[in-house]
Amino acid sequence: MSGLVRCILSFSLIIFLVNTTFASERKFNLGQIATKEEVAGWDIDVRPDGLGAPIGSGTALLGEEIYTEGCAGCHGDFGEGADRWPPLVGGEGSLASHDPEKTTGSYWPYASTIYDYIYRAMPYGDAQSLSYDETYEIVAYLLYMSDIIEEDFVLSNKNIGEIEMPNKDGFLLPDPRPDIKNTQGDPCMSNCQVSTKIIGKARDIDVTPEDDN
Amino acid sequence: MKKNKKNEVSNSKKINRRKLLIGASSIGAISLASKNLLSQEANPENLPPNLPEWTQYLGDGVDVNPYGMPSEFEGHVIRRNVEWLTASAESSVNFTPLQDLEGFVTPNGLCFERHHGGVAVINPQDFRLMINGLVDREMIFTLDDLKRFPQTNKFYFLECAANGGMEWKGSQLNGCQYTFGMVHNVQYTGVKLSDLLLETGLKDKAKWVLAEGSDSSGMTRSIPIEKILDDCIIAWAMNGEALRPEQGYPARLVVPGWEGNMWVKWIRRLEFGDKPYLTREETSKYTDLLTSGKARMFTWVMDAKSVITSPSPEKPILSKGVHQLRGLAWSGRGKIKRVDVSIDGGKNWKTAQLHSPILSKSLTRFTLPFEWNDEELLLQSRAIDETNYVQPTIGELQKIRGVNSIYHNNSIATWLVSKNGKVDNVRLG
Numbered sequence: 001m002s003g004l005v006r007c008i009l010s011f012s013l014i015i016f017l018v019n020t021t022f023a024s025e026r027k028f029n030l031g032q033i034a035t036k037e038e039v040a041g042w043d044i045d046v047r048p049d050g051l052g053a054p055i056g057s058g059t060a061l062l063g064e065e066i067y068t069e070g071c072a073g074c075h076g077d078f079g080e081g082a083d084r085w086p087p088l089v090g091g092e093g094s095l096a097s098h099d100p101e102k103t104t105g106s107y108w109p110y111a112s113t114i115y116d117y118i119y120r121a122m123p124y125g126d127a128q129s130l131s132y133d134e135t136y137e138i139v140a141y142l143l144y145m146s147d148i149i150e151e152d153f154v155l156s157n158k159n160i161g162e163i164e165m166p167n168k169d170g171f172l173l174p175d176p177r178p179d180i181k182n183t184q185g186d187p188c189m190s191n192c193q194v195s196t197k198i199i200g201k202a203r204d205i206d207v208t209p210e211d212d213n
Numbered sequence: 214m215k216k217n218k219k220n221e222v223s224n225s226k227k228i229n230r231r232k233l234l235i236g237a238s239s240i241g242a243i244s245l246a247s248k249n250l251l252s253q254e255a256n257p258e259n260l261p262p263n264l265p266e267w268t269q270y271l272g273d274g275v276d277v278n279p280y281g282m283p284s285e286f287e288g289h290v291i292r293r294n295v296e297w298l299t300a301s302a303e304s305s306v307n308f309t310p311l312q313d314l315e316g317f318v319t320p321n322g323l324c325f326e327r328h329h330g331g332v333a334v335i336n337p338q339d340f341r342l343m344i345n346g347l348v349d350r351e352m353i354f355t356l357d358d359l360k361r362f363p364q365t366n367k368f369y370f371l372e373c374a375a376n377g378g379m380e381w382k383g384s385q386l387n388g389c390q391y392t393f394g395m396v397h398n399v400q401y402t403g404v405k406l407s408d409l410l411l412e413t414g415l416k417d418k419a420k421w422v423l424a425e426g427s428d429s430s431g432m433t434r435s436i437p438i439e440k441i442l443d444d445c446i447i448a449w450a451m452n453g454e455a456l457r458p459e460q461g462y463p464a465r466l467v468v469p470g471w472e473g474n475m476w477v478k479w480i481r482r483l484e485f486g487d488k489p490y491l492t493r494e495e496t497s498k499y500t501d502l503l504t505s506g507k508a509r510m511f512t513w514v515m516d517a518k519s520v521i522t523s524p525s526p527e528k529p530i531l532s533k534g535v536h537q538l539r540g541l542a543w544s545g546r547g548k549i550k551r552v553d554v555s556i557d558g559g560k561n562w563k564t565a566q567l568h569s570p571i572l573s574k575s576l577t578r579f580t581l582p583f584e585w586n587d588e589e590l591l592l593q594s595r596a597i598d599e600t601n602y603v604q605p606t607i608g609e610l611q612k613i614r615g616v617n618s619i620y621h622n623n624s625i626a627t628w629l630v631s632k633n634g635k636v637d638n639v640r641l642g
Contacts, residue, residue: 028411038343039343042481049488100502199642
């Protein structure tokens with residue numbers, strides 16, 4: 001190997017080492033580096049393990065008043081729902097029944113998700129208007145109404161990742177689909193044994209907007 | 214004198230024409246049935262050997278409609294909703310009128326809408342996309358920045374996971390639009406995330422992305438990084454023009470083949486993390502409850518599906534003789550390989566013609582000619598995708614998933630054509 005080739009090879013090796021050792025290079029030089037303040041303003045999500053939960057706390061005792069004022073109009077005084085707005089409490093033991101009722105108490109697997117959703121999207125039409133403490137208070141009140149915590153339990157960023165929700169083990173992973181093992185690309189084409197008896201007509205249910213044809 | 218008289222006649226004709234048009238435009242609000250009957254009526258004065266007024270007189274000049282709209286006679290081709298489904302129009306859905314569309318592209322103004330906090334109105338100058346978390350550099354991009362990256366142009370279908378969700382227990386809504394219309398298919402222009410992320414770099418621990426919208430629902434979904442780097446796009450255009458406001462203007466996430474809820478509109482942030490975020494939309498919603506009371510989670514792919522768009526409940530058969538059965542098929546796992554059609558409720562099948570282009574994760578048009586002579590028919594279509602997955606019957610789905618899973622109903626529908634040509638959504642069993 002000539003000295004020149006050896007020199008180029010070792011030079012390349014150095015570049016390779018530099019590239020893999022340090023952070024990647026910007027390829028297009030587009031966009032701006034985000035400041036910590038910019039990220040902090042928009043990074044509002046809270047993960048099940050509590051990552052991202054802002055410093056704050058609240059109890060159900062404190063949450064009752066703000067819930068009654070700001071939430072009960074749609075969700076009912078006791079989280080039972082109103083009109084077509086969803087109930088937030090109840091439905092325990094209903095998930096395997098004909099009429100499952102999926103509420104924060106019966107279905108939601110993580111308390112963090114309740115916090116995350118209320119803070120980012122509630123009250124409906126006035127998103128991100130609650131303080132951190134107010135949000136903890138409302139979540140605590142909902143958890144209290146579902147008998148998950150006591151009314152004086154202080155819910156906070158330190159323990160929201162540790163609340164055990166009743167349906168935490170209610171979800172199945174991974175996705176088993178395709179779960180229909182039928183004919184794998186070679187379905188019956190003629191004289192197939194199927195029932196062609198009509199057992200229901202949408203027309204008879206009569207919930208379609210406008211007139212039927 | 215003679216000419217003046219003729220003008221008088223034409224003026225009265227014009228008034229009549231205007232009256233007719235007013236009538237036509239209000240038809241959409243009346244019933245589908247009367248609309249179909251009226252569409253058959255012709256004015257004998259406009260038929261051979263007579264001279265229609267549009268042949269004799271000047272029409273509108275240019276710029277009457279600086280942004281062109283469909284013919285006023287197409288006023289019935291609109292998105293429709295089912296009011297009783299939801300508590301508020303700002304957190305609701307409407308449906309694409311598939312029965313009135315041709316080809317495989319959905320016109321922008323007819324793409325179904327699904328909002329959780331209404332339509333955000335965003336001046337593109339105020340748009341920012343933040344990328345934070347487990348990246349080498351936390352960054353912010355303007356819309357102009359995004360448009361300077363290498364560009365991609367791809368057709369993809371977007372289907373809501375709840376499309377057909379009202380039909381699990383039985384045939385409930387009597388329309389192609391209401392039972393299959395939560396799907397649309399447009400060409401997206403944007404930047405591939407695999408290109409955009411070259412700018413931020415990724416930490417080795419980054420396994421999940423939280424995509425977050427800037428609307429008042431703050432829509433959030435977790436997406437595994439393999440999918441993000443495979444084919445996801447930040448798109449700013451659909452079918453050659455800027456995204457419509459209701460589709461996420463000025464930019465949205467495109468997640469090809471996966472459920473529409475993940476295609477976060479009005480996107481403002483992508484956060485990279487080592488675990489999923491388990492947001493409201495992927496726990497309390499968009500999870501598929503089974504009879505056991507347990508629910509499947511992270512069921513992202515939209516399985517192969519097809520629908521006969523005509524004949525359909527909105528498109529009765531109006532005359533004997535030859536007709537072209539038309540339909541659409543799609544699969545979140547790739548290309549459509551074949552579509553079979555039955556006119557006897559699934560006993561016998563014929564393979565339909567697929568119309569190019571046949572693209573991966575895109576709607577594909579199929580047609581099949583058939584003769585109708587006042588007999589009863591039970592129409593079905595069955596899609597097979599390139600993985601050899603065969604679109605199932607509702608019975609096959611119910612056996613495994615029960616009737617309470619709401620999402621991912623990709624079963625074969627049955628349209629009953631009665632002897633009078635009317636078409637009904639029916640359930641066989």
